[in-house]
Each structure stands twice: as C-alpha cells, then as structure tokens.
Amino acid sequence: AIIGGIAQWYFSSTLGISGVLLGLIISFALTVFWGLPLTYLIKANKG
Numbered sequence: 440a441i442i443g444g445i446a447q448w449y450f451s452s453t454l455g456i457s458g459v460l461l462g463l464i465i466s467f468a469l470t471v472f473w474g475l476p477l478t479y480l481i482k483a484n485k486g
Contacts, residue, residue: 442466 443466450458450465 442469 443462446465447459447462450462452458454461
C-alpha cells in the first residue's frame with residue numbers, strides 16, 4: 440500500500456490521471472512479480 444500510494448502521488452502530480460494508472464502498474468509489478476514468490480519461498484523453506 441505504501442509503494443502504491445507514493446507511486447500514484449508522485450506520478451499523478453506530473454502526469455495527471457495517466458500517472459495514477461502508471462503508479463498502479465508499478466505497485467502491481469513490485470508486489471506481485473517479486474513479493475509473492477519471495478513470500479512463497481520463505482514459507483516453503485520453513486515448512
């Protein structure tokens with residue numbers, strides 16, 4: 440949520456509504472592409 444909020448705020452101030460969309464895409468990419476696999480690997484190694 441923090442990554443998405445910062446990205447949306449920053450890009451919306453420079454790009455407008457397109458910046459909000461770009462912020463959402465960046466937030467999605469940073470959390471889904473590496474966050475979920477990393478969480479899965481950590482939990483798989485503990486169990």
